[in-house]
Amino acid sequence: MYWNFVAVGYVAVYGGVVAYALWLLARGRRLSSQVPEERRRFLD
Amino acid sequence: MTATSSKVTRVIGYSALAFTALALLFGLVISGPEVNMRDSVRLLYVHVPSILTAYLCFGITLVGSVIYLRNRSTFWDLVAGSAAEVGTLYLAFALITGAVWGKPTWGTYWEWDPRLTSTAVMFIMYLGYLALRRMELPHEVRSRRAAVLGVVNIINVIVVHYSVQWWRGLHQGRTFGLDPQIRDMQYFSWFLGTVALGLIAAWLIIHRFRVGWLERQLDEIHLEEALVERRGEGV
Numbered sequence: 001m002y003w004n005f006v007a008v009g010y011v012a013v014y015g016g017v018v019a020y021a022l023w024l025l026a027r028g029r030r031l032s033s034q035v036p037e038e039r040r041r042f043l044d
Numbered sequence: 045m046t047a048t049s050s051k052v053t054r055v056i057g058y059s060a061l062a063f064t065a066l067a068l069l070f071g072l073v074i075s076g077p078e079v080n081m082r083d084s085v086r087l088l089y090v091h092v093p094s095i096l097t098a099y100l101c102f103g104i105t106l107v108g109s110v111i112y113l114r115n116r117s118t119f120w121d122l123v124a125g126s127a128a129e130v131g132t133l134y135l136a137f138a139l140i141t142g143a144v145w146g147k148p149t150w151g152t153y154w155e156w157d158p159r160l161t162s163t164a165v166m167f168i169m170y171l172g173y174l175a176l177r178r179m180e181l182p183h184e185v186r187s188r189r190a191a192v193l194g195v196v197n198i199i200n201v202i203v204v205h206y207s208v209q210w211w212r213g214l215h216q217g218r219t220f221g222l223d224p225q226i227r228d229m230q231y232f233s234w235f236l237g238t239v240a241l242g243l244i245a246a247w248l249i250i251h252r253f254r255v256g257w258l259e260r261q262l263d264e265i266h267l268e269e270a271l272v273e274r275r276g277e278g279v
Contacts, residue, residue, distance in 0.1 A: 002083035005148050009087045009141040010072070013094060014064070017244050020133055024251045025048070031258035032047030039261045040047075 048254035053247055060243035067236040075229040084148045085230060089237035091141035094134045095163075096238060097245045101131025102170070102201050104249070109194030112187060118260065121187040124194050125177050126252035130245050132170040139167060150214060157213035159204065166200045173197060183260070 032040060049057075071089040078085035108124030111117065142160070143153040154160065173193045179186055208215055 002077075002148055005144045006072070006083055006086045009090055009144045010068075012140045012144075013090045013137045013241075014068075016133065016137060017241075017248070021244075021248060021251070024248065024255055028048030028251060028255045028258065031255065031262060035258050035261045035265065039265070040258070 048251050048258070053250050056243055056247045056250070060240060060247055063236060063240035063243055067233070067240040070229070070233040070236050075233040078230060081149055084145055086233075087141050087145040089233045090241070091138055091145055092234060093238040093241040094141060095138040097241050098131045098134040098138060099201055099205065100242070101127040101134060101245060101249070102198060105131065105173075105194045106198045109191035112191045113195075116184070116187075118183075118187075121191065122253050122256040122260070123249075124191065125174075126249045126256055128170055128173055128177075128194065129252055130248045132167065132174060133248075134241070134245065135163070135167050135170065139163060155214045157215050158207040158211035159213055159215035162200065162204045162207045166197070166204050169197050169200055183263070 067089065071086050075086070077083045081088075104127035105124045108120040108127065111120040112124060142163075146155070147153050173190060176193060177186065177190050181189075203210075207213070
């Protein structure tokens with residue numbers, strides 16, 4: 001019984017992190033292709 | 045290699061992967077059940093790190109907001125926004141894992157207990173902060189308002205943290221700390237979960253910051269193009 005709840009919790013956390021990370025990488029890649037190289041300096 | 049990655053994010057990313065593997069191994073396989081909570085104790089290895097990391101993220105948002113209000117720096121505005129977004133995600137994890145821990149332990153997913161209620165209020169307040177950052181306003185106006193909210197919201201973080209001491213409720217006091225309620229392998233599993241989720245948060249904040257930077261650059265490019273077009277029409 002406990003393991004079902006444990007599974008839901010771990011899938012929510014690590015699954016959520018992976019989904020968000022993939023969205024960030026995809027969005028970064030898409031935006032990066034639209035912004036010229038000289039404006040991609042992140043810490044200016 | 046991706047557009048927003050760098051040597052630093054790769055080092056953090058691989059470290060996060062290694063610690064996540066260890067956290068899963070110790071949290072789900074090596075460490076045993078606890079006397080009272082049985083196997084549901086394993087949920088605390090993700091629940092407590094999630095809320096602690098959310099606190100840390102909101103602390104970064106506070107620092108970024110204060111610095112932004114002093115020097116109007118785009119860098120700190122984006123740091124504050126990135127940390128708030130990741131913190132809100134972790135807060136959602138804490139609410140979900142708390143609910144699924146509560147069902148086998150308390151017999152209910154939700155109780156209007158001071159800690160749970162104040163955490164839900166905090167979640168809504170940071171959702172409001174994120175909504176404000178997406179409003180169609182000039183950058184300066186939006187950033188200034190968000191910075192004020194980023195400072196004000198920290199009050200609720202303090203309320204959430206001390207709610208178990210200030211009011212009597214269903215939520216237990218501190219499970220981890222200087223005098224933890226659980227020890228040895230269970231404590232070590234929690235420690236690994238904390239490091240893993242902390243490193244993941246650092247990786248996410250840096251990437252979110254860079255995505256935010258690119259969004260800002262693209263907005264400026266579109267504005268410059270619109271101005272050129274407008275000037276062309278005027279000639």
